[in-house]
Amino acid sequence: MTESRFLRRRFTRLRVVLALVLFLVFIIDVSTQGPRLTGRPQLAAAYDAIFDARFDDVPELLTAACNSGGAPARSAGRSAQHALPEACQLLEVVAIWWRIQLDPNNRSRDEEFRTRADAAIDAIDAWTMREPMRAEAWFYLGGAYGARAQWRVLRGERLSAARDGKRIKESLERALDLDPALQDAYFGIGLYHYYADVAPAAARFLRWLLLLPGGDRVEGLKEMLRAREGGELLRSEADYQLHLVYLWYEKRTDRALELLRALRARHPRNPHFVQSIADIEDVYLHDTAASLRTWQQLLDAARAGQVAEPAMADTAARLGLAREMDKRGDSEGAIAHLREVIERKPAAPFGARARAQLQLGQALDHRGQRSEAIAAYRAALDLVPSGDPDRVAPAARAALRGR
Numbered sequence: 001m002t003e004s005r006f007l008r009r010r011f012t013r014l015r016v017v018l019a020l021v022l023f024l025v026f027i028i029d030v031s032t033q034g035p036r037l038t039g040r041p042q043l044a045a046a047y048d049a050i051f052d053a054r055f056d057d058v059p060e061l062l063t064a065a066c067n068s069g070g071a072p073a074r075s076a077g078r079s080a081q082h083a084l085p086e087a088c089q090l091l092e093v094v095a096i097w098w099r100i101q102l103d104p105n106n107r108s109r110d111e112e113f114r115t116r117a118d119a120a121i122d123a124i125d126a127w128t129m130r131e132p133m134r135a136e137a138w139f140y141l142g143g144a145y146g147a148r149a150q151w152r153v154l155r156g157e158r159l160s161a162a163r164d165g166k167r168i169k170e171s172l173e174r175a176l177d178l179d180p181a182l183q184d185a186y187f188g189i190g191l192y193h194y195y196a197d198v199a200p201a202a203a204r205f206l207r208w209l210l211l212l213p214g215g216d217r218v219e220g221l222k223e224m225l226r227a228r229e230g231g232e233l234l235r236s237e238a239d240y241q242l243h244l245v246y247l248w249y250e251k252r253t254d255r256a257l258e259l260l261r262a263l264r265a266r267h268p269r270n271p272h273f274v275q276s277i278a279d280i281e282d283v284y285l286h287d288t289a290a291s292l293r294t295w296q297q298l299l300d301a302a303r304a305g306q307v308a309e310p311a312m313a314d315t316a317a318r319l320g321l322a323r324e325m326d327k328r329g330d331s332e333g334a335i336a337h338l339r340e341v342i343e344r345k346p347a348a349p350f351g352a353r354a355r356a357q358l359q360l361g362q363a364l365d366h367r368g369q370r371s372e373a374i375a376a377y378r379a380a381l382d383l384v385p386s387g388d389p390d391r392v393a394p395a396a397r398a399a400l401r402g403r
Contacts, residue, residue, distance in 0.1 A: 039066070042065035050091070058092075066084070066085050089116075090124065138178065139185055141171040148164055186226050187227035191241065192220070239262055260280070292321065292325065312346070319341065341353070381396050
């Protein structure tokens with residue numbers, strides 16, 4: 001399997017899985033409509049740090065946001081300077097989720113994520129029982145289920161994710177019943193309505209199994225855009241989710257890239273957005289020159305220490321550069337980057353060493369160096385990681401057979 005086919009397969013697999021769950025978003029209120037959520041400005045600062053991939057800053061920001069030195073009062077008249085502990089507990093979960101997103105095939109953080117997500121759901125669920133008429137409690141409950149649903153989608157737990165989707169919808173609808181002006185809740189409802197309409201037959205069966213109502217693609221998109229425009233600070237989460245909608249279902253690659261580039265501009269330290277842009281330029285636009293430029297920009301930023309996890313970003317950039325160079329006939333340049341990766345023996349991203357050997361074999365084959373290519377394919381097979389999420393083994397075996 002060529003690297004381009006691998007990417008296309010990855011995009012297709014993700015699209016099907018996401019459609020099956022019907023709804024898959026974490027939401028935190030950062031609306032400018034007023035202080036509807038306690039401690040909104042402080043939570044927003046921590047939320048922005050997560051999107052910036054400034055994970056080391058998050059604990060201190062959450063400590064300040066929730067005033068963890070003492071248990072805050074819950075009276076209606078308390079100061080809005082400090083958020084409630086359940087909100088900070090949820091943001092801790094979201095921070096782990098975004099760490100996972102930077103290297104999604106790496107499962108080393110999965111147990112921590114699952115444990116913390118379950119604990120956050122239990123804590124916020126208990127909050128809704130104590131204060132059933134408090135809209136923000138139901139709002140955060142929807143957010144907690146949303147965080148766990150996204151992770152379950154990534155790990156292929158489709159039915160469990162769909163069950164979480166049902167709970168997200170119910171929680172957010174309850175929040176809106178209590179406070180119709182909670183604009184950001186419409187984003188989650190809109191995503192449900194959208195995915196429930198565009199989902200394939202298998203997902204519609206799940207919808208029937210879970211007794212969920214049908215969707216409305218047009219209305220769902222309107223609801224998402226309504227929430228997105230409701231506040232400046234919500235835009236990062238909204239833009240990220242909407243770029244997937246525009247890319248996969250609306251067939252608006254231009255709009256998807258516009259949203260990703262805005263995310264990159266607002267959060268330049270997060271390499272995930274740059275990598276997504278480069279992959280779309282390659283897979284959807286078939287623009288190897290543009291993808292090559294984007295990967296080079298990521299490599300330059302990694303070398304300068306301007307992105308999170310610079311060593312991992314450097315490796316990812318070199319793999320991307322090598323792929324695009326090889327496509328453009330610059331196999332020599334591709335080989336130089338791949339040998340650099342192989343020499344460094346990087347631990348991340350997950351499976352990078354196996355992918356580097358596979359790509360090296362392909363580049364050597366393109367130069368007519370078959371014996372060296374065979375050695376690289378065999379090395380790739382020796383380095384295939386557990387689960388082989390990138391499907392390196394079948395690609396290497398096919399290459400050894402001369403296919």
